[in-house]
Amino acid sequence: MKQLEDQSQRFRLAYGTAALVVGILTAGWGLVFAYMQAWPLAVMDVAVVVTAFSSFALTRRHQLSAALFLSQFSFLAIIIVFCLLFDVPSATAPRVSHLFLLVLALLGYINYQREGSRLQLALIALCLMSFVFFASTNLRVPYADPIADEFRVYGSWLNTIVAVSMLCGGLYAMQREFARNLDQARDLKAALTNREFELFYQPQVDENGNLTGAEALLRWKRPGGGYVSPAEFIPVAEEAGFMPVIGDWVFNESCKTLVFWQQDVATRDLTLSVNVSVDQFMKDDFVDTVLARLKALEIDPTRLKLELTESMMADDVGLIVKKMGALRAAGITISLDDFGTGYSSLSHLRQLPVHEIKIDRSFVQGAPESRRNQLLLKSIFDIARTLDMSVVAEGIETKEQFRLLQSFGCTAFQGFYFGRPLPLPAFQKQWANDGAPPLAETA
Ligand code: C2E
Numbered sequence: 001m002k003q004l005e006d007q008s009q010r011f012r013l014a015y016g017t018a019a020l021v022v023g024i025l026t027a028g029w030g031l032v033f034a035y036m037q038a039w040p041l042a043v044m045d046v047a048v049v050v051t052a053f054s055s056f057a058l059t060r061r062h063q064l065s066a067a068l069f070l071s072q073f074s075f076l077a078i079i080i081v082f083c084l085l086f087d088v089p090s091a092t093a094p095r096v097s098h099l100f101l102l103v104l105a106l107l108g109y110i111n112y113q114r115e116g117s118r119l120q121l122a123l124i125a126l127c128l129m130s131f132v133f134f135a136s137t138n139l140r141v142p143y144a145d146p147i148a149d150e151f152r153v154y155g156s157w158l159n160t161i162v163a164v165s166m167l168c169g170g171l172y173a174m175q176r177e178f179a180r181n182l183d184q185a186r187d188l189k190a191a192l193t194n195r196e197f198e199l200f201y202q203p204q205v206d207e208n209g210n211l212t213g214a215e216a217l218l219r220w221k222r223p224g225g226g227y228v229s230p231a232e233f234i235p236v237a238e239e240a241g242f243m244p245v246i247g248d249w250v251f252n253e254s255c256k257t258l259v260f261w262q263q264d265v266a267t268r269d270l271t272l273s274v275n276v277s278v279d280q281f282m283k284d285d286f287v288d289t290v291l292a293r294l295k296a297l298e299i300d301p302t303r304l305k306l307e308l309t310e311s312m313m314a315d316d317v318g319l320i321v322k323k324m325g326a327l328r329a330a331g332i333t334i335s336l337d338d339f340g341t342g343y344s345s346l347s348h349l350r351q352l353p354v355h356e357i358k359i360d361r362s363f364v365q366g367a368p369e370s371r372r373n374q375l376l377l378k379s380i381f382d383i384a385r386t387l388d389m390s391v392v393a394e395g396i397e398t399k400e401q402f403r404l405l406q407s408f409g410c411t412a413f414q415g416f417y418f419g420r421p422l423p424l425p426a427f428q429k430q431w432a433n434d435g436a437p438p439l440a441e442t443a
């Protein structure tokens, strides 16, 4: 997520700056046209300036999608009107304004990659169709008011150079983003062989604040740098197809920890929650590998929880249900992570052999102040009760959140309020000594 946010942030700043530059330059031209009393052209310029400055204002308010759609719609309309009324080809100078339709289509494509939608695809198609039309015809509407040829001769050169430069700029920006991801993917591949991954453990507690288990969370320790959050590198690893291999490593490390815990009375009843990515879960041999590993290491399957996310439901639900069923039959707990943020419908939820749902922290965090959030949380607990599932509340940061969730009947919690993720030795020291959790004041 962080990586996507950074990418969006860079794009937002670049787009805001471009809108500002276009606005200022066009305002300058508008003054020239007004001075020459070329009023129709000055009016067109006003339309461009209003669009550019409004887009700039929207990017400043972090409304990038709105800014992009506004620009795309307005500029498409402006270019079409300009081509029909003012930029009419003659024997001396060709039409050039339609070249900017290619720039618009590229902008649409970049926006589509950021946030795909049918509307965006339709806009791209409209830009390309309009480009083909204006490139292939000399159509001249009867009420056209063409710019004089002596200006258009220079304008053709200038506008073509500007349009081609904008295309090159867009392609360069895309190439840089691509190279950045490739670099990170290459480093990730090396990270596995260089043993740069570590597992951190975040405590999970019951309603009295007593330790019941932990969630294993992946960290990447870059040489010479600090820890990189999984939210930053997992999307890249997923894209590069590395998640099954990295997930294998996580699972094996988690098994080692479970074996270690089983040897001590203070820790042998703890459960360990392990996150599983879609690619990893959908591998043909996932279930067999997990069961064989537990058997080989003589691990009690009831100590293991596998956390899956709702986004998985986009895949073959029948197969997912079958795989979950086999794991559940072996005694493993299936947990649905980040509940409420994905797309799983109630009918999916009814079909899934899930024991536990983890309410996403976004529901928890605003809850004490928001009555609507409280009602939503309450209905999640009602649904879970109806479907015979238990609920873990994630992302508890304050006493108020803890109390509120307790009042809904929640009995399992995780969050910074109880403890941050720690490397295993620190987790053991802080939490597993004599099985006495340092939580007396929070209970
Ligand atoms: P998740 O499974 O929902 O894990 C919980 C995330 O919330 C963790 O972030 C944790 O540090 C953070 N968190 C816990 N309590 C609080 C709190 O009170 N406040 C706030 N603001 N955050 C809290 P982390 O470790 O950065 O992990 C992010 C996500 O990366 C995880 O979300 C999970 O989806 C994914 N992930 C982590 N490790 C693995 C892994 O080994 N395999 C796979 N497939 N995904 C993993």
Ligand code: MG
Pocket (backbone or CB within 6 Å): 215, 275, 307, 337
């Ligand atoms: Mg999780």
Ligand code: MG
Pocket (backbone or CB within 6 Å): 337, 338, 358, 360, 361, 394
């Ligand atoms: Mg979660």
